[in-house]
Amino acid sequence: MNPKKETIWEFDLNIIREYFSNTDRQGPGSPEITLKALSFIEGLTEKSKIADIGCGTGSQTMVLGQNTSCDIIGVDLCANYINQLNKKAQNQNLQDRVKGVVGNMENLPFQEAELDLIWSEGAIYNIGFERGLNEWRKFLKQGGYIAVTENTWFTEERPAEIQYFWQKAYPEIDTISNKVAQMQKAGYLPVATFVVPEKCWTDYYAQQPQMQESFLKKFKGNESAKQFIAYQQYEMALFRKYKSYYGYVFYIGKRIK
Numbered sequence: 680m681n682p683k684k685e686t687i688w689e690f691d692l693n694i695i696r697e698y699f700s701n702t703d704r705q706g707p708g709s710p711e712i713t714l715k716a717l718s719f720i721e722g723l724t725e726k727s728k729i730a731d732i733g734c735g736t737g738s739q740t741m742v743l744g745q746n747t748s749c750d751i752i753g754v755d756l757c758a759n760y761i762n763q764l765n766k767k768a769q770n771q772n773l774q775d776r777v778k779g780v781v782g783n784m785e786n787l788p789f790q791e792a793e794l795d796l797i798w799s800e801g802a803i804y805n806i807g808f809e810r811g812l813n814e815w816r817k818f819l820k821q822g823g824y825i826a827v828t829e830n831t832w833f834t835e836e837r838p839a840e841i842q843y844f845w846q847k848a849y850p851e852i853d854t855i856s857n858k859v860a861q862m863q864k865a866g867y868l869p870v871a872t873f874v875v876p877e878k879c880w881t882d883y884y885a886q887q888p889q890m891q892e893s894f895l896k897k898f899k900g901n902e903s904a905k906q907f908i909a910y911q912q913y914e915m916a917l918f919r920k921y922k923s924y925y926g927y928v929f930y931i932g933k934r935i936k
């Protein structure tokens with residue numbers, strides 16, 4: 680059954696935040712793919728500064744913290760997620776180097792050319808891939824890197840059902856070659872792209888039935904909570920059916936303009 684609402688943007692933000700607040704990740708990914716993307720970044724030292732934009736509860740922020748000696752600032756709109764990141768940093772005794780701040784990716788709290796690396800997993804879609812690449816570039820030093828994941832078509836053509844769903848949910852969804860061209864046009868040297876493995880999605884979705892059960896208990900009788908879960912289930916069912924047509928891709932670029 681199709682859900683009543685057709686895009687995630689139609690739901691109350693508090694509902695979405697609450698749903699994802701008890702998970703380690705708010706999007707598909709894994710420590711392994713974070714490290715794989717990190718392996719393409721050259722020249723990081725203890726003096727380097729990394730921003731993790733739309734960091735959520737900070738799963739990948741901590742991987743960056745454990746595997747570099749840089750200063751890392753996670754930025755997210757949601758204060759609850761930022762508190763969780765700061766607790767993780769404290770628990771791992773990385774609080775001097777890894778910090779979360781509440782902030783908006785549309786108005787980032789950085790100086791021009793302050794950053795050596797901008798990271799963003801499963802989050803740039805909130806501002807849009809092209810706009811994010813263009814607006815964030817000024818915060819990078821010349822030669823600094825950007826590494827983001829973005830929902831991407833794997834094929835030139837897709838079945839109508841999945842085309843319709845993602846076209847509505849995220850009109851900027853496009854093929855790898857078109858995304859790479861956008862990156863180049865935005866002033867970056869495209870350094871690498873790789874597909875985020877299907878397992879990251881299946882792991883991400885596998886935790887959800889349990890989350891949905893407790894969420895529905897907590898919000899018993901709340902119509903918009905019910906509709907939100909119906910939407911999540913529909914997205915999951917579509918993934919199972921059409922996963923060969925789309926998925927996340929890591930895009931890594933180097934500022935050259």
Ligand code: SAH
Pocket residue numbers: 703704705706707708732733734735736737738739754755756757760782783784785799800801802805
């Ligand atoms: N990087 C994390 C979270 C991805 S979910 C992971 O991969 O697990 C996307 C995140 O973007 C959410 O945490 C959401 O709160 C955040 N977000 C959405 N709009 C934002 C904005 N305008 N500015 C900053 N963060 C935003």
